[in-house]
Every structure is written in structure tokens, then in C-alpha cells.
Amino acid sequence: MTSPPTGTAPEETHRQWTPSWSPDHTDPTLPPITLITDTDDQPAYTTTALAAHQPALGQIAVHPTPLATAPAYLAQDLIRALGKHLPPPDIAPPWWTGNADDSWRAAVAWTQALDIGHYIVCRAQRITGRHLEHLMALREHTRVRLTLVVSGPTPAALASVLNAAPHQQISTPEDTRRHLTTDQHLTSRNPARYPWWQHAPFPTPHDEPWYEMPPRPRHPAVRPGETTSSSHGTPTRLPSTNNPPPAVALPTFTQAAAPSPHHDTVARRIHTRVAHPLHAAAVAVRALTGYDSDQLPQLTAATPERPHSDLPTDLPDWARILQDAARIYTDLNSLIRHDLPAHRTGADRPFSRLGDRNDVDHAAESCHLVAAPATRRTKTPRKSRR
Incomplete structure (x- = not known):
């Protein structure tokens, strides 16, 4: 993972933002990551997570594309979860869809403009190390709450991230439901601003x-x-x-x-x-x-x-x-x-x-x-x- 500079010198304030994150540079004041562990891969966990999708309250559930390992894919999964679609397969895709940095900049822009406060990522065990790096960079920049649902053993790349970032762990369906339906993460939105x-x-x-x-x-x-x-x-x-x-x-x-x-x-x-x-x-x-x-x-x-x-x-x-x-x-x-x-x-x-x-x-x-x-x-x- 790429380490960003520790300080922000005046000449660095106009650099392009890149989706890079290092365990050595994690903001301790961010909301802790919530890890929901579903070691037996019970459908109830995923069902509860997807049901918690509430755009009107700034809470978005994301189901990553299976077997998609390219760095841009998770950013585009976030964008799709926001209700925005890329062209269908029979249409030539725009250039930016193959560019990881640009896809993640687009995801950050939508997250901030739409006032998203909480991402719930299902099947987080499928997320590659590069995806995790980019997702953590988005979290650092937008200060969004992050909940990861792991259906099965926790992969080594995710364990490494959790060792560096404050987090809490949930391991029962009841606690999962309580965490995803509580009002502590949600913010009242003005419906007129969200067509x-x-x-x-x-x-x-x-x-x-x-x-x-x-x-x-x-x-x-x-x-x-x-x-x-x-x-x-x-x-x-x-x-x-x-x-x-x-x-x-x-x-x-x-x-x-x-x-x-x-x-x-x-x-x-x-x-x-x-x-x-x-x-x-x-x-x-x-x-x-x-x-x-x-x-x-x-x-x-x-x-x-x-x-x-x-x-x-x-x-x-x-x-x-x-x-x-x-x-x-x-x-x-x-x-x-x-x-x-x-x-x-x-x-x-x-x-x-x-x-x-x-x-x-x-x-x-x-x-x-x-x-x-x-x-x-x-x-x-x-x-x-x-």
C-alpha cells in the first residue's frame, strides 16, 4: 500500500487526490470500522444488510460484483449502489470506467455531494487488498462510516487493515440487526434536495x-x-x-x-x-x-x-x-x-x-x-x- 505524505506543505495542497492509504496514516478520530463476522455464511446476515439500504437517510448497502478484481470495480459498485448506472454491456464503456483513480474520484464526489454517511459492504471477504486500500482512502477523505460483512473466515488483507484501524466486531444476527437499524449512524435529509x-x-x-x-x-x-x-x-x-x-x-x-x-x-x-x-x-x-x-x-x-x-x-x-x-x-x-x-x-x-x-x-x-x-x-x- 502506498504511504501518503505525513504533512501538507503549501505546494502540496493542489495535488490530485489519489485513492491511496497506508496503515501508518490512519485518522484515529474517524468512526470505527464495524466488522460483522458471519463465519457460517448464514443468509440472514446478508438479507439484513441489504434491507438496511436507505438512501433517504444516507445509508447505502453495497453488494460487490462477484470475482471482479480490477481496482476500478469496487468504486463502480459503490456508484451503482447509489442508483447510478454505467452503460449496459452492449454499449462501449466511457474511458474512465477502466481507470481506477478516476472511478474512485467519481465515487468520492458522489459520496460527498449526496451526503452519504454510512456504507455497508456485503461479502467483504471478496475484497482484494487493492480494493481495501482504495476503500480506506475513500473513508479517510469523506469520513463516512464503514460496515463490512464478512461471510466466512476473515482474509489476511482485511485482518491487516483491522490491525491498523479502530474497529468493533459483531458476530450475532441480533447485534447485526441492531447495529444496522439504529439511528446513531443516520442523519435526517431534506427530501427536496434528493431527486x-x-x-x-x-x-x-x-x-x-x-x-x-x-x-x-x-x-x-x-x-x-x-x-x-x-x-x-x-x-x-x-x-x-x-x-x-x-x-x-x-x-x-x-x-x-x-x-x-x-x-x-x-x-x-x-x-x-x-x-x-x-x-x-x-x-x-x-x-x-x-x-x-x-x-x-x-x-x-x-x-x-x-x-x-x-x-x-x-x-x-x-x-x-x-x-x-x-x-x-x-x-x-x-x-x-x-x-x-x-x-x-x-x-x-x-x-x-x-x-x-x-x-x-x-x-x-x-x-x-x-x-x-x-x-x-x-x-x-x-x-x-x-
Whole structure:
């Protein structure tokens, strides 16, 4: 396991966060790990653990993918447990799904943005040493409570972790039920801030209605491309560009006097079908404003020095959660200096590190969103800039 630095020097405060953990650098003030030992592999333990899944209270039960040993898999299992799905097997996966560090940054961002307070991991004896290292790094960064259900003997890698981290052990079904249903771990949430509780169907039904996003604004003036590049650099023309299906036109968020029921449907689709926080936030902005994927990296957010921005400041709650997750992810993955004004470092451009536009376009299509025809573009008022 990789040992992180013991101190945080000023020049180190802007490094990328990596999912590394060392037994020598464990925060003793974190909640102790709870180990539930089920030596006889009784179904009651797993059933109780899965029944404790309560997203509304910030408590998430995770059942790891069997025999999945790649370092990224456990992070993606956590993301799926949050109700967010990766593309089905017949769709080419986004590049980040094969990158362990990026997958764990996404898991951390969702954990913090959605205010998750407790992870319950079933079948923890299947977790590899590398998975444990990454999971402990997530625990250290987010300060989340962690319960591990071990069905069988405790493996050596887990025993090594438990020797270094404060923990408590439970070994009866009654104590397990009491631990997982007590209120000591749970925090009251505001239902209005958590539209991700209501999931959209997945995989996407073929007969599901399509929505046409608002017309593309003229500012920023970036020439729209007819094709986008895949993660392998190969030009790819998207199906909806060639043959757009009949769609219901979405109003721009600024034009809507009240939240549209269509926007509620779109919100559920994005929260369910887009697993990467930065991509989810980008699709939300496209659905609400009409900005195209080639404009997103140029969009500015309001800052104290430059209050005028391209992005609306009054986004609905469901979109603000996605923006929070994207900001956390970017901070974890960024070298931006926070001691300088945002416009000098690029921090006022939340999508400047968006990367592959093709992934964003396909994420929008997974939500059955299609761009408006180019002839319907609107003219946006020119804003004064300081």
C-alpha cells in the first residue's frame, strides 16, 4: 500500500487526490470500522444488510460484483449502489470506467455531494487488498462510516487493515440487526434536495419519449462540429445527429415560470443513467440551457471578481446537486490553485476539464435527449464583462 505524505506543505495542497492509504496514516478520530463476522455464511446476515439500504437517510448497502478484481470495480459498485448506472454491456464503456483513480474520484464526489454517511459492504471477504486500500482512502477523505460483512473466515488483507484501524466486531444476527437499524449512524435529509431517490427505468426503454434540448445559444461563439471524437480519437457521428427522433421541445430553464414536469423526468433520467459526476452535470446544463458539448468548456460561472456568467445561478435543486458533485470531482482531479482568483486559474470554467465530448453526447442520448436543429438557435444578449 502506498504511504501518503505525513504533512501538507503549501505546494502540496493542489495535488490530485489519489485513492491511496497506508496503515501508518490512519485518522484515529474517524468512526470505527464495524466488522460483522458471519463465519457460517448464514443468509440472514446478508438479507439484513441489504434491507438496511436507505438512501433517504444516507445509508447505502453495497453488494460487490462477484470475482471482479480490477481496482476500478469496487468504486463502480459503490456508484451503482447509489442508483447510478454505467452503460449496459452492449454499449462501449466511457474511458474512465477502466481507470481506477478516476472511478474512485467519481465515487468520492458522489459520496460527498449526496451526503452519504454510512456504507455497508456485503461479502467483504471478496475484497482484494487493492480494493481495501482504495476503500480506506475513500473513508479517510469523506469520513463516512464503514460496515463490512464478512461471510466466512476473515482474509489476511482485511485482518491487516483491522490491525491498523479502530474497529468493533459483531458476530450475532441480533447485534447485526441492531447495529444496522439504529439511528446513531443516520442523519435526517431534506427530501427536496434528493431527486435521485426516484429512479428512471434502466436500461433505457426503446419506446421512451425523447426530449429536444433548448436551442443552442450563440454565446460563446464556438463553431459546432458535425462529428465528435471518441475516447480513442476516432471521429464518430452520433445516431441522433443523423436521424433525430420526434421529440418534445424542452423550454430553457430561464424561460420557465415554474419547474416543468418534463424537467422532472429529465432529472430522474440523468441521476439514474449518468454515472460520472462531471458528465451528469454537463448533461443537466445542456438540458436546461441548450449549450452544446463544444461550448461547455468555455462557459464561465459567477465569481466575486466577475459576477457575470454564462451559467445560470438559480439552477433547480436536482441540477445543483450534480454541479456540487462535478465541482468536488474537479477539485479531486485538479491542480487549480485556490489561493488565486478563479478567472486567473480557470476555476471559473467548471467544464474546462470535461475531456471527451463524445462521452457527454452519448450520456445525453442515454437520457433520450437530442440537440435542437441548428436553425433554431437563439440570440443571447451580450453581457458586459469586467
